[in-house]
Each structure stands twice: as C-alpha cells, then as structure tokens.
Amino acid sequence: xxxxxxxxxxxxxxxxxxxxxxxxxxxxxxxxxxxxxxxxxxxxxxxxxxxxxxxxxxxxxxxxxxxxxxxxxxxxxxxxxxxxxxxxxxxxxxxxxxxxxxxxxxxxxxxxxxxxxxxxxxxxxxxxxxxxxxxxxxxxxxxxxxxxxxxxxxxxxxxxxxxxxxxxxxxxxxxxxxxxxxxxxxxxxxxxxxxxxxxxxxxxxxxxxxxxxxxxxxxxxxxxxxxxxxxxxxxxxxxxxxxxxxxxxxxxxxxxxxxxxxxxxxxxxxxxxxxxxxxxxxxxxxxxxxxxxxxxxxxxxxxxxxxxxxxxxxxxxxxxxxxxxxxxxxxxxxxxxxxxxxxxxxxxxxxxxxxxxxxxxxxxxxxxxxxxxxxxxxxxxxxxxxxxxxxxxxxxxxxxxxxxxxxxxxxxxxxxxxxxxxxxxxxxxxxxxxxxxxxxxxxxxxxxxxxxxxxxxxxxxxxxxxxxxxxxxxxxxxxxxxxxxxxxxxxxxxxxxxxxxxxxxxxxxxxxxxxxxxxxxxxxxxxxxxxxxxxxxxxxxxxxxxxxxxxxxxxxxxxxxxxxxxxxxxxxxxxxxxxxxxxxxxxxxxxxxxxxxxxxxxxxxxxxxxxxxxxxxxxxxxxxxxxxxxxxxxxxxxxxxxxxxxxxxxxxxxxxxxxxxxxxxxxxxxxxxxxxxxxxxxxxxxxxxxxxxxxxxxxxxxxxxxxxxxxxxxxxxxxxxxxxxxxxxxxxxxxxxxxxxxxxxxxxxxxxxxxxxxxxxxxxxxxxxxxxxxxxxxxxxxxxxxxxxxxxxxxxxxxxxxx
RNA sequence: GCCGCCGUGAUGGAAUUGGUAGACAUGCAGCACUCAAAAUGCUGUGAGCGCAAGCUCGUGUCGGUUCGACUCCGACCGGCGGCACCA
Numbered sequence: 001x002x003x004x005x006x007x008x009x010x011x012x013x014x015x016x017x018x019x020x021x022x023x024x025x026x027x028x029x030x031x032x033x034x035x036x037x038x039x040x041x042x043x044x045x046x047x048x049x050x051x052x053x054x055x056x057x058x059x060x061x062x063x064x065x066x067x068x069x070x071x072x073x074x075x076x077x078x079x080x081x082x083x084x085x086x087x088x089x090x091x092x093x094x095x096x097x098x099x100x101x102x103x104x105x106x107x108x109x110x111x112x113x114x115x116x117x118x119x120x121x122x123x124x125x126x127x128x129x130x131x132x133x134x135x136x137x138x139x140x141x142x143x144x145x146x147x148x149x150x151x152x153x154x155x156x157x158x159x160x161x162x163x164x165x166x167x168x169x170x171x172x173x174x175x176x177x178x179x180x181x182x183x184x185x186x187x188x189x190x191x192x193x194x195x196x197x198x199x200x201x202x203x204x205x206x207x208x209x210x211x212x213x214x215x216x217x218x219x220x221x222x223x224x225x226x227x228x229x230x231x232x233x234x235x236x237x238x239x240x241x242x243x244x245x246x247x248x249x250x251x252x253x254x255x256x257x258x259x260x261x262x263x264x265x266x267x268x269x270x271x272x273x274x275x276x277x278x279x280x281x282x283x284x285x286x287x288x289x290x291x292x293x294x295x296x297x298x299x300x301x302x303x304x305x306x307x308x309x310x311x312x313x314x315x316x317x318x319x320x321x322x323x324x325x326x327x328x329x330x331x332x333x334x335x336x337x338x339x340x341x342x343x344x345x346x347x348x349x350x351x352x353x354x355x356x357x358x359x360x361x362x363x364x365x366x367x368x369x370x371x372x373x374x375x376x377x378x379x380x381x382x383x384x385x386x387x388x389x390x391x392x393x394x395x396x397x398x399x400x401x402x403x404x405x406x407x408x409x410x411x412x413x414x415x416x417x418x419x420x421x422x423x424x425x426x427x428x429x430x431x432x433x434x435x436x437x438x439x440x441x442x443x444x445x446x447x448x449x450x451x452x453x454x455x456x457x458x459x460x461x462x463x464x465x466x467x468x469x470x471x472x473x474x475x476x477x478x479x480x481x482x483x484x485x486x487x488x489x490x491x492x493x494x495x496x497x498x499x500x501x502x503x504x505x506x507x508x509x510x511x512x513x514x515x516x517x518x519x520x521x522x523x524x525x526x527x528x529x530x531x532x533x534x535x536x537x538x539x540x541x542x543x544x545x546x547x548x549x550x551x552x553x554x555x556x557x558x559x560x561x562x563x564x565x566x567x568x569x570x571x572x573x574x575x576x577x578x579x580x581x582x583x584x585x586x587x588x589x590x591x592x593x594x595x596x597x598x599x600x601x602x603x604x605x606x607x608x609x610x611x612x613x614x615x616x617x618x619x620x621x622x623x624x625x626x627x628x629x630x631x632x633x634x635x636x637x638x639x640x641x642x643x644x645x646x647x648x649x650x651x652x653x654x655x656x657x658x659x660x661x662x663x664x665x666x667x668x669x670x671x672x673x674x675x676x677x678x679x680x681x682x683x684x685x686x687x688x689x690x691x692x693x694x695x696x697x698x699x700x701x702x703x704x705x706x707x708x709x710x711x712x713x714x715x716x717x718x719x720x721x722x723x724x725x726x727x728x729x730x731x732x733x734x735x736x737x738x739x740x741x742x743x744x745x746x747x748x749x750x751x752x753x754x755x756x757x758x759x760x761x762x763x764x765x766x767x768x769x770x771x772x773x774x775x776x777x778x779x780x781x782x783x784x785x786x787x788x789x790x791x792x793x794x795x796x797x798x799x800x801x802x803x
Numbered sequence: 804g805c806c807g808c809c810g811u812g813a814u815g816g817a818a819u820u821g822g823u824a825g826a827c828a829u830g831c832a833g834c835a836c837u838c839a840a841a842a843u844g845c846u847g848u849g850a851g852c853g854c855a856a857g858c859u860c861g862u863g864u865c866g867g868u869u870c871g872a873c874u875c876c877g878a879c880c881g882g883c884g885g886c887a888c889c890a
Binding site for chain 1: 804805806807808809814815816817822823826827828829830843869870871872883884885886888889890
C-alpha cells in the first residue's frame with residue numbers, strides 16, 4: 001500500500017472533475033431542484049481566509065449530500081466585485097480596478113478550487129462586468145419607472161476620508177464602516193430607493209422563513225415598527241398646530257410641555273410670535289449644524305430653549321403648557337415633535353429636572369405601592385390612571401382607546417427604517433442610468449443603451465466630486481445620444497444594489513434579454529439554503545428581500561421571500577481567541593494548511609471544530625486529529641476482504657455501520673457536521689479493531705466520507721473497484737432492523753443515583769425488570785433492608801428505586 | 804440602558820419531548836516498537852477520599868419544581884452580538 005499523499009490525490013481528482021464537468025448543473029434533469037447558495041465574497045487582495053472556508057465547506061458537504069440523495073442541485077459562485085476597497089487599492093497602486101479585480105478573482109477562484117468545492121463554474125458571475133451591471137441598471141430603471149426610486153435633498157452621511165455618501169447601514173456608531181473615519185452630515189441631492197413602502201411586508205413575511213431567530217429579530221428591530229397615535233396640540237392665539245406622535249396616549253394628562261426638533265418647520269413659523277427670537281435662532285443654528293452623532297456622542301446631555309410667549313394647549317385637560325426646542329428630539333422620526341410626559345418617560349424626566357418643569361404622575365404601578373405624589377422616579381410601565389379626570393381608575397390599555405377618542409387623535413404607525421440612499425460619489429460601481437436635460441430634469445436612459453458603460457478616462461483620486469464627472473467620453477456620449485446641453489448622472493450605485501439580485505442571476509447567468517428568464521426563476525428560486533456570516537444580517541438581507549418584494553409586486557415573480565432557509569457560519573478566531581486581523585498578525589492562511597495537510601484534512605478539521613454557527617478559535621495542533629482520521633481510513637484498505645455475505649459476520653460492527661449511516665445522514669441534513677464526523681470516527685475506530693473489513697462495509701464508509709473529504713474518498717472508491725465517481729453514487733441506505741439491538745442496558749438507580757446496571761433482553765416485562773433490579777446483590781446491599789417506596793421504570797433505560 | 808444568544812475537564816466540544824454528564828478529538832503521562840527519534844499501537848487522564856470494593860462532590864452562583872435537572876422555572880454573576888435619545 002502506498003502512503004497517503006494528499007497533494008498527488010487532490011491534484012489528480014481536481015483535474016479529473018474539471019475535465020468531466022462533474023459538478024455542472026444538469027439543465028435537462030427532471031429531478032427535484034435544490035438551490036444552495038453561499039453569500040458571494042468580495043474578492044479582496046488578501047485572498048480567501050479560513051473563515052470563508054467554514055461556510056463554503058458546509059454548503060459543499062450539503063450540496064454533495066443532496067446530489068447523492070437524488071436532487072438536482074444549483075450551487076454557484078460569483079464575485080461581489082464593485083466597491084470601495086478595489087478602488088482604494090487602485091488609488092494606492094495605480095492599477096485600474098478592472099485589472100486588480102481580475103487578478104484577485106483569479107486568486108480566489110483558484111483557492112476555492114483547491115479546496116475541492118463543487119461549484120458549477122459555468123455559472124460564475126461578477127458584478128463589475130457589463131453583462132451583469134447592465135441588469136443592475138435595469139433594476140434601477142424598473143424602480144425609477146415605478147415610482148420606487150427618487151432624487152431628493154437630504155441630510156446624508158458623508159465620509160471625509162472616502163469622499164462619499166454612505167447609507168445609514170454603512171455607518172457604524174458614527175464611523176465609516178470601511179475606513180473607520182468619523183462621519184459628518186451634508187445636505188445633498190441623492191438617489192433613494194423607497195424601501196419604506198415595503199416596511200410592513202418586510203416585517204410580516206419574516207414569519208414564513210426558516211432563519212436564525214436572532215437574525216429575524218435584528219431585522220424587525222431595524223425596521224422598528226411602532227404603533228401609536230398622532231395627537232394635535234393647538235397653540236394659544238395662533239393658527240398653528242403641533243402634531244405629535246406617541247405610543248402612550250394613556251399618559252396624555254401628564255403632558256406638561258411640548259418639544260420640537262430643532263429642524264422642525266414650525267420653529268420658523270412661530271418665530272414671529274415669540275419674545276426670545278434671537279436666542280431660539282442661535283440655538284437652532286448651533287444644533288442643526290452638528291451631526292446627529294455629535295449631538296449624541298459628544299454628550300448625551302439634553303439641552304434646549306423655550307419658545308417664550310407661545311403656549312400649547314393640552315387637549316386632554318386644556319391646560320397651557322410651554323413649548324421647547326431641544327436636541328433630544330429627532331426630526332426624521334414620527335412628526336419631529338413630542339408630547340413630553342416627564343413622570344413616565346426617562347428622557348422627558350431628565351429634561352424636566354434640568355429645566356425645572358412640572359412633573360405630574362398619571363399612571364400608577366398596580367403591583368407596587370407607589371407613594372402618592374412620589375415622582376422621584378420615572379415609571380414607564382402601564383398601570384392604573386390617576387390625575388386624569390374622568391379616566392381615573394382605568395388601566396392603561398383601556399385608557400389608550402378612550403382618551404384617543406376623547407381628543408380625536410388618529411392611530412398611526414411609524415418605522416425606524418428610512419429610505420435607502422443608493423448613490424455614491426465613487427468610480428468603481430455601476431453607473432446610474434440617468435441623464436439630465438437642459439433644465440436639469442432627470443430622464444431614464446432607454447434600455448437599448450444598456451449596459452451604460454462605466455467610462456475609463458477618469459482619475460480615481462477622490463476629490464469629493466464624482467470621478468465620472470471628469471470623463472470627456474461620458475459627456476460626449478450623452479450629448480451624442482441625447483443632444484447638446486444634456487449631461488450624465490455622475491454617481492454610481494452602492495454595491496449593495498448589485499448584491500440585492502445576484503441570486504436571481506445564477507438561475508440564468510447568460511441571459512441577454514432578461515435579468516433571468518421566467519422559467520429559470522420558476523425552476524430554481526427561492527434559494528433553499530443560504531449560508532453566510534451573521535454580520536450581513538441587516539444590510540444585505542434587508543435589501544435583497546426588498547428587491548424580491550418589488551419583483552413580486554410588479555408580477556415578475558410569485559414568491560415573497562428570496563431565502564427560504566438561512567444559516568450563519570460562526571467566525572474563526574485566532575489561536576489567541578481574538579479576531580484574526582492583519583494588524584495583530586494572527587491570521588492563518590488557508591493555502592498553507594491545504595499545502596501542508598491537504599484540503600480534505602482542512603475541510604474535516606474545520607467541520608469538526610464545533611457547531612457550525614459558533615465562533616471558535618483556530619488550533620493548528622488539533623488539525624492532526626483530522627489528518628489522522630483520514631490516514632486511518634486510508635490504512636484500513638489493507639484489511640478489506642471481499643466477503644460473500646453482505647452482512648458482516650461481526651454483528652456488533654454491522655449494527656454500528658447502520659447506526660452510522662443513519663446518524664451521518666440526519667446530522668448532515670441538520671448541518672451538524674461535527675457530530676457526523678465524530679460518528680464516523682467511532683466507526684473507523686471499531687473497524688480498526690476488527691481483523692477483516694468487509695468490502696461492502698468499507699465502500700459504505702467511503703461514501704459517507706465523500707461529502708466531507710471528496711478527494712481521498714474518490715481515490716479509495718477507485719481503488720475499491722468503483723468505475724464511476726463516488727460523488728455520483730446514491731447515498732447508502734440504512735436498515736432499521738440492523739440497528740435494533742437484542743438487549744439493552746438497564747441502569748438501576750436508588751434515589752436518582754446510579755448504583756448498578758445490567759443487560760436485559762428485549763422480551764422482559766416491566767415487572768420482570770423491576771424484580772431483577774431489586775434482586776441484584778449490589779442493590780440489596782445498598783438498600784440494606786430498607787423498603788422501596790416507589791419504583792419508576794423508564795422503558796429500556798432506567799429503573800429508579802425510591803426509598 | 805434595551806433586545807437576543809451563551810456559560811460543561813488542561814483544550815475544542817458531546818449529551819436536550821428531563822433519564823448512565825464528559826462521546827469524539829487535542830494535549831499530557833506511562834508502556835510497546837526503535838540504536839535513537841518521528842510515525843504507529845496500547846493503557847490512563849473531572850476533583851477529592853480509599854490498599855481495594857467503593858464512596859462523596861461536580862455542567863457560572865444561589866434557590867425552586869421533580870423519583871430524577873447540563874436540560875424546566877426564578878434571582879444573580881460573567882461573556883458575546885445587535886440597537887442605542889426612535890417618543
């Protein structure tokens with residue numbers, strides 16, 4: 001027997017599989033479809049890291065398993081190629097992003113192939129290619145022409161270092177997601193997608209998907225649906241009214257002042273009527289030039305000024321109350337104005353204390369004996385109403401309804417979700433397919449001009465204006481087509497636009513007439529299993545769901561959710577337990593591991609580390625365990641004999657074999673690869689102890705291992721006389737009759753503590769088992785004459801004697 | 804602060820309609836093979852007590868439910884992730 005040589009075997013089979021196009025999706029097949037998708041990577045210059053390998057190996061195992069179980073599987077791979085890092089890299093090196101992208105995707109593809117991952121490369125896509133972004137542009141126009149994309153002025157997040165506008169989702173606690181620089185706010189005209197129109201569907205349809213609970217909750221929180229009411233407050237001696245949004249109508253009698261956001265339009269409207277006009281103007285100017293971040297980060301300290309000389313009227317008790325402008329009220333949420341209830345809202349309480357405003361308790365905690373008039377602490381729960389006129393004594397729920405009717409308020413639902421800002425002042429993205437006429441009015445670029453090509457005569461250096469604005473070619477192109485005085489849109493699209501529909505393209509990647517044909521979409525979508533890191537939950541998943549809902553609304557598709565089942569792979573931490581990062585110098589390079597130990601070992605190791613979704617630290621020492629496992633299987637070859645009977649002479653081994661088939665199958669189905677491998681190790685350990693291994697048993701072992709370690713399995717399959725690829729074989733079946741044992745171990749406990757065990761044959765009755773337990777010498781000794789009070793028998797498992 | 808998840812040997816982890824805690828693997832120790840090393844194989848490996856048979860304790864802490872709790876309930880402690888003045 002030759003020594004196990006992973007390099008030789010892996011090279012050989014990777015070449016052979018490519019030659020045979022073994023993993024190409026069968027177009028003609030009438031087998032049941034299954035679409036297994038990885039979140040496609042951004043092909044960075046650093047290459048693949050060990051974290052990618054976890055997710056890709058997991059889906060590969062599942063893919064191979066599904067194929068062996070008779071499914072027609074779509075398992076594609078592509079590149080999220082547009083984006084800031086490629087452009088930043090281009091700026092640094094002077095190379096065109098197109099060339100660097102080409103280079104890095106080539107490296108990624110090679111690395112992925114060296115892992116033996118069974119993607120159908122004939123369907124590879126890359127978002128930076130005109131054949132692809134043509135359809136990204138088509139989607140933009142689809143949204144625009146259906147009123148779902150609009151251009152508007154907005155206070156937007158601006159990164160001074162990246163020189164671009166960012167989406168809210170790309171701002172992490174006030175800092176740029178990419179470069180970690182602080183974000184400032186600018187007022188600019190930008191393109192938005194109206195994702196807020198789908199807020200309810202984005203919440204409701206989460207009920208129908210099989211996703212990790214935490215991800216579903218994160219999505220819900222991000223959308224932030226909140227049901228409440230709008231209530232109008234009159235202003236004394238004025239035509240103006242203040243509309244506030246509240247979720248606590250029951251506290252209306254406790255409203256002792258009103259607060260407007262500094263940007264609230266009414267502030268300007270009321271300026272004429274107030275006595276401290278200068279002070280208010282100065283305050284508004286100061287607060288609104290600050291970003292939201294500065295307002296919160298520099299101090300959570302609340303401050304504000306009163307609009308002196310005007311009073312609002314509380315519609316519930318008709319009392320006159322003061323009006324403030326304050327920094328703690330947000331313009332963009334609700335109506336930009338609030339009714340302050342200092343006794344029952346922490347923020348209002350804090351502000352009222354500071355400015356010395358009155359605090360009136362109107363809801364009392366029923367479970368506690370709150371002291372009358374005790375407003376030293378805020379009570380934000382619901383309870384029983386006090387100081388609320390005829391509503392006294394009602395509980396919060398009832399009062400909500402009654403008071404709302406009494407003041408003629410309207411029910412209203414608000415959301416935290418805001419429209420998606422998609423324009424970017426950067427080069428390396430899909431150009432927005434819009435041109436402006438002489439009056440500056442936007443027009444769609446007619447579909448026949450798509451792809452609307454990204455010009456090449458541009459400097460990448462960020463200047464704050466879009467690089468495309470410099471392109472003579474682009475300006476000329478527009479004037480040629482549309483006429484003199486017309487000018488191009490010079491912003492590009494956020495890369496999240498590209499990734500919001502790529503999973504459709506895989507169904508029909510070469511289609512030149514549509515983003516994907518109706519039949520191919522119907523055939524393959526939705527995605528049956530989607531795998532990716534949890535860090536993408538809010539951003540990408542929300543946008544992809546939004547696009548899917550748009551398509552459904554416009555009758556392109558007839559399903560509502562793109563990803564039926566979603567799972568996250570956990571992060572691989574460095575050996576020191578910290579995150580792997582370049583700056584810490586603790587990165588493990590997968591290429592080195594593959595070279596030293598082999599791809600099969602790498603795959604087994606990463607899957608054996610622990611539960612797929614958990615974060616776990618890398619441990620190079622532990623890789624040897626995976627390697628030894630493969631070598632043990634390899635060495636078992638010597639013991640293989642082609643015995644006549646398919647049933648192994650060794651009954652115990654036969655039982656174990658069938659148990660293993662069963663467990664490995666169900667574990668793969670549940671993505672519990674660590675325990676599947678552990679079960680196979682148990683089988684291998686047992687086979688090693690036998691003097692002879694039946695050929696049929698060994699072949700089954702090789703088939704079970706095949707999804708995990710495809711190269712060595714293929715090699716051994718061939719050595720065992722297999723003619724076709726093991727990966728095309730049917731998954732082995734187990735026989736339940738081989739698993740059922742003739743005896744089982746009964747554990748005898750006294751008061752829940754294990755005292756003895758015995759083997760009982762399956763035909764013993766309950767009474768016989770109890771009797772047998774009591775008669776055991778050891779049990780008699782332990783009982784030492786004490787009378788059992790009760791004897792509990794759990795079928796086939798336990799006898800518990802209670803004394 | 805709010806929401807969600809998690810806490811098991813030296814280490815990664817296994818075990819949940821409540822039923823033998825620590826499977827499998829790594830490490831470590833001893834032995835075999837070897838001139839030697841590597842590789843491989845065998846044995847041991849939660850803690851304490853005991854010559855032994857065996858006993859006691861043990862799944863973050865404290866309490867509860869139960870014949871029986873890693874598993875269920877309550878409070879607390881610690882860690883991770885997300886959101887964060889959203890009215």
